[in-house]
Amino acid sequence: MDELNTKEINEEEMINQAFQELLDDYLHTKHRKRVEIITKAFNFANQAHKGIKRRSGEPYIMHPIAVAKIVCNEIGLGSTSICSALLHDVVEDTDYTVEDIENIFGPKIAQIVDGLTKISGGIFGDHASAQAENFKKLLLTMNDDIRVILIKIADRLHNMRTLGSMLPNKQYKIAGETLYIYAPLANRLGLYKIKTELEDLSFKYEHPEEYAEIEAKLSETAAERDKLFNDFTTPIHTQLDKMGLKYRIIARVKSVYSIWNKMQTKHVPFEEIYDLLAVRIIFDPHDPEEELNDCFDIYVTISKIYKPHPDRLRDWVSHPKANGYQALHVTLMAANGQWIEVQIRSERMNEVAEQGFAAHWKYKEGGGSEDEGELDKWLKTIKEILDDPQPDAIDFLDTIKLNLFASEIFVFTPKGDLKTMPQNSTALDFAFSLHTDIGSHCIGAKVNHRLVPLSHKLQSGDQVEILTSKSQRVQPQWELFATTASARAKIAAILRKERKANQKLGEEMLNDFLQKEEIALSPAICIEKLRKMHNFHTPDELLVAIGDKSLVLGDAEKNELKEKRPGTWKRYLSFPFGGGSKEKTEEESKNAGQPQEKEKIDTQEVIKLTEEDLQTKYTMADCCHPIPGDDVLGYTDENGQIIIHKRQCPVAAKLKSSYGNRIIATVWDTHKQLSFLVYIYIKGIDDVGILNDITQVISRQLNVNIRKLNIETDDGIFEGKIQLWVHDVNDVKTICNNLKKNKKIQVATRVEG
Ligand code: MN
Secondary structure, three states, X not given: OHHHHHHHHHXXXXXXXXXXXXXXXXXXXXXXXXXXXXXXXXXXXXXXXXOOEOOOOXXXXXXXXXXXXXXXXXXXXXXXXXXXXXXXXXHHHOOOOHXXXXXXXXXXXXXXXXXXXXXXXXXXXXXXXXXXXXXHHHHHHHHHOHHHHHHHHHHHHHHHHOHHHOOHHHHHHHHHHHHHHHHXXXXXXXXXXXXXXXXXXXXXXXXXXXXXHHHHHHHHOHHHHHHHHHXXXXXXHHXXXXXXXXXXXXXXXXXXXXXXXXXXXXXXXXXXXXXXXXXXXXXXXXXXXXXXXXXXXXXXXXXXXXOEOOOXXXXXXXXXXXXXXXXXXXXXXXXXXXXXXXEEEEHHHHHHHHHOHHHHHHHHHHHOXXXXXXXXXXXXXXXXXXXXXXXXXXXXXXXXXXXHHOOEEEEEOOOOOXXXXXXXXXXXXXXXXXXXXXXHOEEXXXXXXXXXXXXXXXXXXXXXXXXXXXXXXXXXXXXXXXXXXXHHXXXXXXXXXXXXXXXXXXXXXXXXXXXXXXXXXXXXXXXXXXXHHOOOXXXXXXXXXXHOOOOOOOHHHHHHHHXXXXXXXXXXXXXXXXXXXXXXXXXXXXXXXOOOOOOOOOOOOEEEEEHHHHHHOEEEXXXXXXXXXXXXXXXXXXXXXXXXXXXXXXXXXXXHHHOHHHEEEEEEEOOOOOOEEEEEEEEEEOOOOHHHHHHHHHHHHOOOOEEEEEEEEEOOEEEEEEEEEEOOHHHHHHHHHHHHOOOOEEEEEEEOO
């Protein structure tokens, strides 16, 4: 009994101490000192969650306090958001309602808590619906109050920081969803620090060994980097001191996840990543009006010390990113010949970069700069996508993601107005960004006065004039030319609308034709016969073709329908055209969006993948071809089949985000009995006998079966792919290492195919 009491007292102390820290942090901000309402929110949440524990064993209230701290310290929001963060799980997890919150804390906090409650499903609850749907809801609340999203991101960050206490299958789901949705979202809102941490944490859970490996290499090379940093910045200090500026210089080390990403995409080892270190110069301007000039003055000063890379000046100072990010990026050559990126920004710009757009707005309220519109524009785009009903939730996710990931370029209208567009935008994207009407009647464009096709990719600084014609209409292949989410959504919507109209017209035309030709067969049978005759996949396609006049009904069709049936009856039934089959497709897509939960497999279990089971029970995914030793997970499909995917497989990423509750944690339990096909990419210096060297290593030394070997040489460099049979990842490692022992072979790495 005594022991229990002590434990309770200790917990109470822990809770109070955590809350006191939150209050202290808050009092150190520039916000109004509304301690009373924050204390009230804490007391309310504390008694509401009383006695409830998290999976880690901690009292539940520690979670809302931690989320409130993130909201306060890392996003820089004020008392309304802190209160909402403290209360964010009250309505979801206790008997209190949104009305209760409204009565005690007023409508604003209640509205935010309501928004957070609506999107809370699927994170801790087992009643997880398709995550795509949740995400859609999340974005919808963004229009009500952006703070809902910011608090949601803080909630996710804390859940990721404490992910270790969750079950493994939940870990993959949450980590996958974080990488797929939350990190890009944080990035888009300018929360760069949070985005990086979310990525690193996700990576840590999905690929623990690689994470540890990179971390170890980073700490091994830390001293080297420190020296490089000191050598590089010493002359900079001297010159900046002469300018009489108040400034600080900090080192930025590339994140574990971005290092891994680069290793994967560039097929290079850790040792060949040369941009691990970046340098940041943060200064206090003499005069706020002068901060832009100060940036360029610093740039001029340091490029007198080190040679700047001519193509790598990024001016986000004169043209801030849509999320408010401002800085001048330059790349300079250090004394040892290495290129180093230097980011120049004022303290104000730095705060915006770290805390994202919340800080941006804080400054704007006082400052009143005129770039207010960019984020609003982005929000409007999201809203347009949301307003357009998409048949498939997964398509929708892709559309949104397109928009989240894009970085930006600047292009000019003929009148010299500046427009921000996502990178890789085409002339067609630009046309749609001006107006839907301009987009849909666009026939071409002039870029810097030269005529280009609609698919032409724009570059920063281009001047773009769109040419239109009244007779032009949206073409199906435009979906391939458009890269922005909003243009794609608009094109798809117009095409869908036209298709529907044509289908309806086709129905009417077929009806008229059957009447005129006195065909006695039922319409459904006629459609089926014509569909087969013209090789259409669905009745709808046939009707659309009739409607858009690409199929004209004539004698051939008449004969087909009248054949063997010289009937004299004229009977016209009501037309069930399309109707029946259309309902079916909608039904199907509904099923695709919301899986039926009938499988019996216990998803909380960690399944051992034995060789025997791999041959009988489980299927290796066709998309990513995992082999024993890869970081994998299982996914139970509609038929109860378990499919094994690599954890970083893009298909698996979607599955994790959309059907997280069907994810199963797996571990390998194989003993080199089965063989699997893998591809190894090799590159190096061409030489007589290189082919022999390669086969020597693989077949003779390692006794591995080569299935295919394909090598091309060009200008003294050879490049190629080997397809071979291996047992597991260790075999692949041994082969690659042995190949690389040959000095002529510079790259040997496994690729997807
Ligand atoms: Mn929560």
